[in-house]
Every structure is written in C-alpha cells, then in structure tokens.
Amino acid sequence: MLEEIKSIKKAPVEEYYVPGHRTCAGCGPALQYRLVAKAAGPNTIFLGPTGCMYVANTSYACGPWATPWMHTQITNGGAVASGVEAAFKAMIRKHKTDAEFPNIIVMAGDGGTSDIGIQALSAAFYRGHNILFICYDNESYANTGIQASPMTPYGAWTTFTPAGPVVPEGKKLMPKDITKIMAHGHPELKYLATASLSYPIDLMNKVRKGLNANGPAFLYIHAPCPKGWSFPADKTVEIGKLAVETGMIQLYELIDGEYKLTYKPTKYKPITEYIKYQGRFSHLQPEHIEKLQQFANQRLKEVGVEVEAPTITT
Amino acid sequence: MGVKKRMSGCVATANAIRLADVDVICSYPIRPYTGIMSELARMVADGELDAEFILGEGEHGQLSVVYGAAAAGARAFTGSSGVGVMYAMELYSPISGERLPLQMCIADRTLDPPGDFGSEQTDAMCCRDQGWIQGWASTPQEALDISLMYYRIGEDPRVLLPQYACQDGYFVSHILGEVDVPTQAEVNAFLPPYKNHHVLDVKNPMIIGAQIEPQMGPGLQYQRYLAVEGSRKVIEEVHAEFADIFGRKYDPWIEEYMTDGAETVIFIQGGHAETGKTVVNRLRNLGEKVGLIRLRTVRPFPTKQVREALSKFKAVGVIDNSVSFGIACSAGILLTEVRAAIYDMGDKVKTVGFVAGLGGEMITHDEFYKVFKKLKEVVKTGRVEKESYWLPFEL
Amino acid sequence: MTVPYEKIPFAGTVPSPQKENEGMITGNWRTRRPILDAEKCTSCQLCWISCPDSSINLGDETSSLTFNLKYCKGCGICNEVCPVGAISLVPELDFED
Numbered sequence: 001m002l003e004e005i006k007s008i009k010k011a012p013v014e015e016y017y018v019p020g021h022r023t024c025a026g027c028g029p030a031l032q033y034r035l036v037a038k039a040a041g042p043n044t045i046f047l048g049p050t051g052c053m054y055v056a057n058t059s060y061a062c063g064p065w066a067t068p069w070m071h072t073q074i075t076n077g078g079a080v081a082s083g084v085e086a087a088f089k090a091m092i093r094k095h096k097t098d099a100e101f102p103n104i105i106v107m108a109g110d111g112g113t114s115d116i117g118i119q120a121l122s123a124a125f126y127r128g129h130n131i132l133f134i135c136y137d138n139e140s141y142a143n144t145g146i147q148a149s150p151m152t153p154y155g156a157w158t159t160f161t162p163a164g165p166v167v168p169e170g171k172k173l174m175p176k177d178i179t180k181i182m183a184h185g186h187p188e189l190k191y192l193a194t195a196s197l198s199y200p201i202d203l204m205n206k207v208r209k210g211l212n213a214n215g216p217a218f219l220y221i222h223a224p225c226p227k228g229w230s231f232p233a234d235k236t237v238e239i240g241k242l243a244v245e246t247g248m249i250q251l252y253e254l255i256d257g258e259y260k261l262t263y264k265p266t267k268y269k270p271i272t273e274y275i276k277y278q279g280r281f282s283h284l285q286p287e288h289i290e291k292l293q294q295f296a297n298q299r300l301k302e303v304g305v306e307v308e309a310p311t312i313t314t
Numbered sequence: 315m316g317v318k319k320r321m322s323g324c325v326a327t328a329n330a331i332r333l334a335d336v337d338v339i340c341s342y343p344i345r346p347y348t349g350i351m352s353e354l355a356r357m358v359a360d361g362e363l364d365a366e367f368i369l370g371e372g373e374h375g376q377l378s379v380v381y382g383a384a385a386a387g388a389r390a391f392t393g394s395s396g397v398g399v400m401y402a403m404e405l406y407s408p409i410s411g412e413r414l415p416l417q418m419c420i421a422d423r424t425l426d427p428p429g430d431f432g433s434e435q436t437d438a439m440c441c442r443d444q445g446w447i448q449g450w451a452s453t454p455q456e457a458l459d460i461s462l463m464y465y466r467i468g469e470d471p472r473v474l475l476p477q478y479a480c481q482d483g484y485f486v487s488h489i490l491g492e493v494d495v496p497t498q499a500e501v502n503a504f505l506p507p508y509k510n511h512h513v514l515d516v517k518n519p520m521i522i523g524a525q526i527e528p529q530m531g532p533g534l535q536y537q538r539y540l541a542v543e544g545s546r547k548v549i550e551e552v553h554a555e556f557a558d559i560f561g562r563k564y565d566p567w568i569e570e571y572m573t574d575g576a577e578t579v580i581f582i583q584g585g586h587a588e589t590g591k592t593v594v595n596r597l598r599n600l601g602e603k604v605g606l607i608r609l610r611t612v613r614p615f616p617t618k619q620v621r622e623a624l625s626k627f628k629a630v631g632v633i634d635n636s637v638s639f640g641i642a643c644s645a646g647i648l649l650t651e652v653r654a655a656i657y658d659m660g661d662k663v664k665t666v667g668f669v670a671g672l673g674g675e676m677i678t679h680d681e682f683y684k685v686f687k688k689l690k691e692v693v694k695t696g697r698v699e700k701e702s703y704w705l706p707f708e709l
Numbered sequence: 710m711t712v713p714y715e716k717i718p719f720a721g722t723v724p725s726p727q728k729e730n731e732g733m734i735t736g737n738w739r740t741r742r743p744i745l746d747a748e749k750c751t752s753c754q755l756c757w758i759s760c761p762d763s764s765i766n767l768g769d770e771t772s773s774l775t776f777n778l779k780y781c782k783g784c785g786i787c788n789e790v791c792p793v794g795a796i797s798l799v800p801e802l803d804f805e806d
Contacts, residue, residue, distance in 0.1 A: 008753070008754045008755065008757075008758050009754055011754075013767065015728075015763045017763060018726050018727070018728055018729050018730055019729050019730065019777055019780035020726065020729050020730025020733045020734060020735065020780055021733055021735075022733050022735070023762075025738060025782035025783060025784035026761065026782075026784035026785070027761050028761070030761035030762070031759065031760070031786075034760075034761060034763055035758070042516060043516050044516070045514045045516070047382070054525065055525045058521065058523075058525040059527075060525060060526055060527045060530075060732070060733075061524050061525075061526050061527075061721060061723060062521070062524055062723055062731075062733060063524050063723070063725070063726070063730060063732075064726065064733075065519070065521060065725055065726075066519065066726060066727055066728075067516060067519050067725060068514040068515060068516060068521075068725065069519075069521045069522070070382075070385055070514060070521075070522040070523055071408075071522065071523025071524070071525075072378070072381075072382075073378070073404055073405070073408065075374065075378070076374065076378035076381075076405075079370075079371070079379050079382070080378050080379070080381055080385075081382060082368060082378075082382065083338060083340070083368070083378065083379035083380055083381060083383035083384075083385075083386070083390070084383065084386045084514060085382075086337075086338045086366035086368055086379070086382075086388070087337060087338050087366075087383040087384075087385075087386035087388035087390070088386055088388075089366055090338055090364070090365060090366045090388055091337060091386070091387060091388055094335075094364055096337065096387075096388075099516070099517070102514075102516055119372065120374075120375055120378060123371030126371075127368065200758045200759070232785075233784040233785060233786070234785030234789045235789065236786055237759050237789065237790050238789055238790075413720045511719045511720075511722070512719065512720065512722040519725035520722050520723065520724055520725055521722065521723050521724070521725055522720070522722045523721070524721065524723060529711050529712050530712045530717055530721065532711050532712075532714070533712050533716070533717040534714075534717055534720070534721055536714040537714055537719070537720070540714075
C-alpha cells in the first residue's frame with residue numbers, strides 16, 4: 001500500500017519522470033506526469049496512448065520514464081492495460097514470473113479518454129481490471145495542433161472550431177463530463193476523483209489512493225496547456241488555480257456513490273477571472289460568457305455546490 | 315500419440331490452445347469462430363486450462379488486450395471472423411512491429427455487405443501485408459497442428475512474430491473430423507516457454523514504441539522484413555521437429571496431391587482443397603493427368619518452392635476463394651502471387667485464375683471438372699485466352 | 710540520413726533512463742535563465758514541485774537548491790509560484806555559457 005503524502009516537504013524526492021523531453025516549456029501535462037510518476041514509484045508500468053504525452057515525450061526514440069513504458073494506440077489505452085494486468089495475474093498465479101503485481105497506469109489525453117478511447121476505457125472498468133486510468137485534460141487534441149475534443153470547453157477556439165461570423169462562439173458544443181460518465185454504471189469501479197496540477201499534494205495522494213484501490217480507478221487531472229489555450233508558459237500553475245477558484249474545475253472524490261469535494265474555495269470568482277488570461281476565449285461576447293458561467297454553475301451544482309450566479313463583469 | 319476424437323476445427327483449435335498453456339485469452343463473439351472461444355471458456359471454467367479469459371468489447375479491443383498481454387510476457391490468444399478481422403486492422407502492424415508473437419485464429423467469413431455467415435478467405439487475406447506468419451488449415455487435425463506449430467515458430471527468438479492460424483469457416487471450423495489430440499507431455503517437449511527481448515518488467519525497465527523520425531523508419535521495417543524472411547528456415551525446422559514428436563509430417567509450404575506425371579494442376583489453399591482432391595482422384599481414374607497443389611503457408615509466400623513445384627506442369631488453375639476487386643490480372647490474390655513467383659519461367663507454365671466459393675458456397679465437383687477441362691484446353695491450344703474466370707458464372 | 714538498420718535496437722525499444730534522458734537535451738531552448746536569491750529562499754519547495762522538467766535540484770542543510778541548466782527550458786513557472794520572489798528570470802544572452 002502506498003502511503004499518504006503529508007506535505008510538499010515530505011513528498012518523495014525520487015524522480016521517475018526525469019528531465020529530457022520535448023514537451024513545450026511550461027507544459028501542464030508534463031508536470032502532472034511527473035507528479036503521477038513520483039507518487040506511483042518504481043513498481044509501475046505506464047501505458048501511453050498516442051497524444052502529446054506520447055509524441056512529445058518520446059521524440060525521438062527515447063523517453064523520460066525511469067520505469068517501463070509502452071506505447072498504445074489512441075484508441076486502446078484501457079484495452080492494452082487490461083491485457084497487461086491479465087498477463088501479470090496469470091503469470092503470477094501460474095508461477096511463470098517472480099515479479100510482484102505492478103502499478104499499471106494508463107496516461108491518456110482527453111481525446112483518448114472521452115472520444116476515441118472511451119470504448120476501451122469503459123470495457124476495462126466493466127471487467128474490473130486492477131488499473132489506474134488517468135485522463136490528463138488539456139482540453140483539446142493538442143498534439144495534432146489543437147483540435148476540438150469532447151472535453152474542449154464551450155466557446156474555445158481550436159483549429160476545428162475557429163470563431164468566425166458564422167460561428168461567433170467558436171465551439172458551440174458543451175463538453176462531455178467523462179468523470180461523471182465513469183462514476184455511474186460501472187459496478188466494479190473502486191475509486192474515482194478529479195485533481196489539478198496546481199494542487200500537487202492532493203493530486204499525488206489521489207494517485208496513491210487509486211493505486212491502492214485494488215480495482216479500476218479513474219483519475220481526471222486538469223492540465224492547462226500554454227500553447228493550446230494561448231497563455232504565457234509561466235502561468236500554467238496559476239491558470240490551473242483559477243480554474244478551480246472560478247468553479248470551472250471541481251476537485252472531488254466519489255465516496256460511497258456521493259461526490260465529496262476535496263477542496264472548496266471560500267468564495268468562487270466569476271469565470272471571467274479565468275478566461276481573460278486565455279487567448280482561446282478572446283473572441284467571446286457577453287452572451288457566450290454568460291453561457292460559460294452557467295455551465296460552471298451547473299457543474300458545481302452537480303457536486304453539491306450552490307452558487308448565486310456571480311454577475312459577469314467584462 | 316494422444317487420444318483420437320471426432321471434433322470440429324473450432325474445438326480442435328481450442329485443444330491446441332489448452333495444450334499450449336496460453337495465459338491470456340480475449341474473446342468476442344462473431345460467427346463462425348465463436349465456437350473456439352466458447353470451448354475455451356468451458357475449459358477454463360472446468361479447470362482444464364488456467365488462463366485469464368477476458369470478455370473483449372470488440373475485435374479492436376481483443377487485439378489490444380492480447381497486445382498488452384504479450385508485451386507483459388504472457389502467451390496470448392485471440393481470434394475473429396469477417397468484419398471483426400477488419401475492425402481490428404489498426405493493431406496488426408503494431409503487434410508485428412513490436413515483435414509480439416501472439417496468435418490469432420481466423421475462421422474465415424465473407425465481409426459485409428450485407429451479412430453473410432458463409433466462408434470466404436477475403437477477411438484474413440486482407441491482413442497478409444502486416445508481417446504475420448499465415449496459413450490455412452484444411453482439416454480439424456491440421457487446425458490443431460498449425461496452432462501448435464505457429465506458437466513454436468512465432469516465439470522462436472530468431473522470429474518473434476505473431477501468427478494468423480486460418481481455417482475455412484464452417485467447412486473446417488464446424489464440420490467434424492478425426493483429430494489425434496496430443497498429450498501434454500508431447501506438447502511440452504515441442505513448445506518451450508515464451509520469452510522475448512523486450513518485456514514490461516520493472517527490474518529491467520524499457521521504453522517500448524517511442525516515436526521515431528523518418529530516418530529510423532526504413533531500418534525498423536527492414537528489421538521486420540529480415541525477421542519474416544528469416545522465418546522460412548524456422549518454419550522448415552519446426553515442421554520437421556513436429557513430425558518427429560507427433561508423427562504427422564506436413565510439407566511446410568505446399569502439399570502436392572497426385573502430381574506425379576500431372577500435366578494440369580489446381581493450386582488452392584484451405585478446406586476446398588479436400589473437395590478438389592476427390593475430383594483429382596476421379597479424373598485420375600479416368601486416365602486424366604491431373605493433380606492438386608495445396609498452399610499451406612501463404613506468408614511468407616514460398617516463392618522458391620512454388621516455382622520449383624509448378625515448373626513440372628503445363629497449366630495451373632489458381633483458385634482464389636477471396637475477392638480482390640481491380641487486382642492485376644483480374645482474378646484473385648493467389649493468381650497474381652503465383653504469376654510473380656513463376657515469372658522467370660516465361661510462357662512455359664500457363665496459369666489461369668478462378669475466383670470460386672465466394673459467400674460460403676461450396677466449390678462443387680462440377681466447378682472443379684470445368685476448371686480441369688479449361689486447363690486441358692489451354693494445354694491443347696497453347697494459349698490462355700481469358701486469364702480469369704469468376705465461378706460459377708463465367709465457365 | 711537513413712539510420713543503418715543494425716544501429717537500431719530491437720524493434721526500436723530502448724532502456725528506460727535512470728536520472729536524465731540525454732536523447733532530448735532542452736537547455737538550449739532557454740531565452741531566460743532562473744536565478745536564485747538564496748537569502749530570500751525559505752526552502753518551501755514549491756518551485757521544485759512545480760517544474761514540468763524535473764529540473765530543480767533540492768539543496769540540503771549546507772547548500773541551496775540549484776537549477777538543472779542542461780534541461781531547464783526557461784518556462785518561468787518557478788518564478789511565478791515562488792511566494793517570496795526568490796527566483797528571477799534573467800535573459801539567457803546575459804550569460805557567457
């Protein structure tokens with residue numbers, strides 16, 4: 001069992017995601033990968049579906065993981081992890097290996113989780129495999145140059161949802177809530193939580209809880225992307241904080257079928273405080289921003305937080 | 315010698331998988347291969363086989379599961395038919411390129427549209443470029459035997475490639491045949507435990523499948539090419555070992571049936587060859603100089619052996635039990651490959667292509683007679699007037 | 710230039726690194742270099758935990774933290790998160806090395 005990390009100063013010093021990778025300066029997903037690897041430790045096998053955390057990290061013919069790592073297609077992170085897990089179960093039971101059962105972690109982007117990868121993810125959780133499936137959400141298909149994914153927010157500019165006279169808001173669709181999709185209907189689910197790279201101790205402890213759960217564990221990690229969202233590279237942690245403090249992102253765990261917040265700002269800021277720093281929202285008109293605020297309020301409501309809609313000040 | 319039983323191709327394959335002590339199996343139902351999986355599920359439930367039996371979410375998921383299992387160091391098995399084989403297409407290159415010697419049994423089936431449960435070799439033939447060992451069993455006995463041989467070939471450290479163990483849907487997968495089921499001791503003597511150069515092992519951590527620049531592309535493909543070409547020697551060695559241990563001798567590449575002194579032969583792969591053999595027998599009784607060649611391994615294609623064998627005859631009717639619309643010479647894949655193999659022989663050996671048995675129809679005795687009749691005509695006139703015939707419409 | 714096939718490891722698989730991945734050295738990306746004012750530093754380790762490139766090495770009782778300049782991309786997150794302003798970003802061209 002992995003123990004709770006009490007503070008930053010008590011966090012493990014060892015790095016299992018070492019320096020040397022081609023991710024953007026200030027890359028949010030890279031930071032959360034480092035924290036996940038740190039929390040999981042050496043007895044870990046990572047599976048990397050195609051995405052930024054595959055291509056950027058393994059360019060070229062190398063990689064920054066001090067543990068075993070294998071590429072999967074963007075479609076099948078959940079399925080490949082199921083095979084790895086079943087293999088170790090069988091080999092250990094049949095005495096074909098003296099390995100200990102390892103942590104098996106899928107590190108999938110929002111596309112590889114909620115879109116093209118959703119079938120494999122759902123099946124893995126239905127079957128009850130002892131894996132941790134992490135969705136690092138940079139809110140787009142980033143590696144291919146920022147295209148919309150089902151978790152791209154309403155109103156976000158991407159190359160597939162550009163803003164223009166015909167589509168003034170850019171992205172018209174509200175995003176999927178993959179965490180809620182996973183929370184209900186998979187009887188074997190053992191642990192589910194959301195996290196943010198701006199709250200590193202909380203994140204690492206949720207990773208450990210997921211790994212300790214001895215069954216399917218799902219962890220959503222909000223991972224701001226300077227390139228895709230158009231903000232300066234040094235603001236990644238700051239933007240992540242604002243996402244939580246405006247209620248766009250909620251930090252919670254699913255405990256006995258109920259959502260329990262693990263962090264709650266004392267007072268929620270209006271979402272304008274979050275989107276004003278991001279170029280991908282710069283085209284939004286007041287009516288679009290209002291819709292986005294309502295979206296945030298609704299998500300908060302779903303985890304038991306009622307907010308009087310903060311009025312929009314642009 | 316083991317136990318002789320009557321069983322279908324599906325059950326025979328399942329027995330091979332049991333004897334191979336496979337660790338991870340991933341199932342998904344689609345006719346006609348499903349019987350393999352239900353037999354394996356029964357074996358696991360009855361304690362005859364200790365394996366993780368994973369309920370896959372679809373064929374793409376099946377191949378993904380066994381990909382992960384083989385990379386972790388387990389012996390893995392899956393299978394499919396028809397459009398299911400197509401759905402998993404994304405995985406075939408990664409699996410062979412990552413050199414994971416898992417096995418997929420394909421009980422072949424016509425592709426959509428529309429739904430047609432009947433046998434046709436198109437589904438598995440569509441996969442032939444992916445770098446897997448591939449061949450058709452024409453009887454349930456052979457289905458069991460190739461499954462064992464393919465694990466041995468694929469897992470050989472000189473090869474490390476996955477395998478498609480194919481069999482005709484229904485004609486082999488469902489029709490009963492007599493099968494000598496080997497003992498576990500015999501199989502243990504033949505098939506050593508699976509080992510690979512790269513496995514997911516925290517004691518020896520590796521990065522498998524890192525992104526490359528184009529400059530590494532050709533070399534990686536060449537490595538795989540050398541493995542496929544290098545497998546030829548291993549295929550021959552393994553067939554010889556198999557004969558020693560199990561007492562059944564198969565030519566690794568082609569089975570020649572009554573070809574001594576034949577002038578015209580049929581070249582065919584899979585279960586329809588059994589029908590062809592009956593016709594050859596009858597024509598021989600009537601004094602016709604005919605024979606049959608059954609292709610046992612289609613990948614790697616035995617260019618040398620096909621060239622040598624066909625050089626003895628005057629005309630060859632190549633039967634394709636699959637479609638390849640718009641292909642060169644307008645018949646089927648095997649015709650084009652046979653012609654490529656015997657190209658150097660110029661006009662000495664005439665070849666004619668026949669597309670037959672599509673959709674699950676039998677290739678009838680009548681059709682085989684017509685083929686031999688056409689070939690006899692070609693020998694007499696010395697000319698191939700039409701190089702491709704779609705049976706039963708065009709002959 | 711096409712890489713000779715004998716020089717490519719089996720199936721392109723490479724051993725995992727232990728301390729650093731020299732296959733992608735990124736220090737030359739920097740346009741600004743982080744500099745620590747050791748007097749101000751309280752060793753809260755917030756910068757260390759926030760570096761996406763694992764490029765801040767913790768100090769100990771006798772020495773202060775250091776930046777791994779071989780890999781540091783100069784993103785500046787450390788400068789942003791430091792609660793006491795102990796890190797400043799200096800144009801890279803100001804340095805000889």
